Amino acid sequence: MKEYKLYVSTCSFWLIMLIFLLLGSACAPTTRVPQISEEIAAQEAEKQRELAVLEFVKLYKRLQRVGFRILQANAPLCGKKIRYDWGFIYLTQESISKNYRQAYMHLYGLREYPTVLYVIPTSPAEKAGLKPGDVIYAVNNQHLLPGTKGIEILSQVLKHNHGEKIVLSIERKTKKLNIVIKPVCICDYPIILKNSDQVNAYADGQHVVVFSGMMRFLDSDDELALIIGHELAHNTMGHLQKQAVNRTIGTLLGAIVSELTGVNVTRIGAQTGQLLFSQEFEAEADYVGCYYAARAGYDVSGAAQLWRRMAATHPLAINLKGSTHPSTAKRFLAIEKTAEEIKQKIKRGEPLIPEKKDHYKN
Ligand SMILES: [Zn+2]
Numbered sequence: 001m002k003e004y005k006l007y008v009s010t011c012s013f014w015l016i017m018l019i020f021l022l023l024g025s026a027c028a029p030t031t032r033v034p035q036i037s038e039e040i041a042a043q044e045a046e047k048q049r050e051l052a053v054l055e056f057v058k059l060y061k062r063l064q065r066v067g068f069r070i071l072q073a074n075a076p077l078c079g080k081k082i083r084y085d086w087g088f089i090y091l092t093q094e095s096i097s098k099n100y101r102q103a104y105m106h107l108y109g110l111r112e113y114p115t116v117l118y119v120i121p122t123s124p125a126e127k128a129g130l131k132p133g134d135v136i137y138a139v140n141n142q143h144l145l146p147g148t149k150g151i152e153i154l155s156q157v158l159k160h161n162h163g164e165k166i167v168l169s170i171e172r173k174t175k176k177l178n179i180v181i182k183p184v185c186i187c188d189y190p191i192i193l194k195n196s197d198q199v200n201a202y203a204d205g206q207h208v209v210v211f212s213g214m215m216r217f218l219d220s221d222d223e224l225a226l227i228i229g230h231e232l233a234h235n236t237m238g239h240l241q242k243q244a245v246n247r248t249i250g251t252l253l254g255a256i257v258s259e260l261t262g263v264n265v266t267r268i269g270a271q272t273g274q275l276l277f278s279q280e281f282e283a284e285a286d287y288v289g290c291y292y293a294a295r296a297g298y299d300v301s302g303a304a305q306l307w308r309r310m311a312a313t314h315p316l317a318i319n320l321k322g323s324t325h326p327s328t329a330k331r332f333l334a335i336e337k338t339a340e341e342i343k344q345k346i347k348r349g350e351p352l353i354p355e356k357k358d359h360y361k362n
């Protein structure tokens with residue numbers, strides 16, 4: 001036994017020696033690169049985090065500016081999914097992840113009380129005189145607590161409002177002011193910016209989500225309005241719920257066929273059910289979304305160009321077959337037709353309401 005142990009430790013010794021020998025002969029770079037101290041690298045990292053925050057906030061402001069207009073203009077078409085909003089965005093130090101907190105504090109002077117980051121142009125908040133950088137310390141004469149408690153109180157007061165005016169007590173530099181704002185009714189589908197390079201956007205039934213990659217791809221606010229309108233239409237037309245119903249029907253049919261044939265096709269049935277009408281739902285979201293953008297005052301006549309640019313960068317989408325989405329060719333042509341339909345209605349002074357199929361008309 002002792003001899004065996006000795007053998008093992010001798011082996012380990014030579015193995016370690018071999019590793020050192022191999023490491024010594026590993027290939028290394030041969031030029032003298034600049035040496036960077038950890039301290040200077042940390043300073044540069046903070047600077048880069050600030051640049052990332054500036055870029056994100058720039059896209060976020062644009063998304064909220066266009067989105068607010070669309071949500072407000074289409075409130076009469078959003079049924080019961082409506083809420084009141086003032087058109088300002090606020091933050092506290094605690095609402096930012098630790099990694100980026102310092103950058104936000106440095107750039108926007110965030111404090112422990114809710115601080116206004118952005119006031120949406122033409123919103124009630126802007127008309128009432130609220131400004132970015134204003135620190136909110138009380139709402140309706142109720143003093144806020146510092147930190148997350150303050151945000152909770154403020155968001156609860158705003159959430160449970162039914163159209164009444166609110167009084168924000170704010171501090172602007174050394175001045176203290178009371179600002180009275182009456183909200184407006186908007187569609188209750190918050191618009192979220194997702195930090196991702198993908199040229200994508202989606203609706204989850206409750207929100208509209210736009211990727212930063214999509215924001216950079218879009219040339220104008222008219223094009224962005226078309227994308228937001230499209231996703232909003234998925235929500236308002238209940239496409240997700242309809243797909244869920246079709247999936248259930250597919251699952252049931254699959255189960256019946258499985259029972260009759262002895263071959264399990266339940267999963268295929270569910271998938272087929274879910275994909276049923278998916279292209280039609282996309283075409284409907286394009287059609288209704290066009291109206292949503294136009295109702296908010298955006299010019300949809302040239303916005304279809306985005307599908308030509310999409311085709312140029314993603315040629316596979318030109319002639320899609322068996323996909324969940326219509327081809328870029330069909331989308332471009334259908335949006336052009338819808339834009340013409342809208343143009344004629346504007347000329348005739350008719351209301352901008354999407355046309356229903358004959359058997360869905362009242
Ligand atoms: Zn879609």
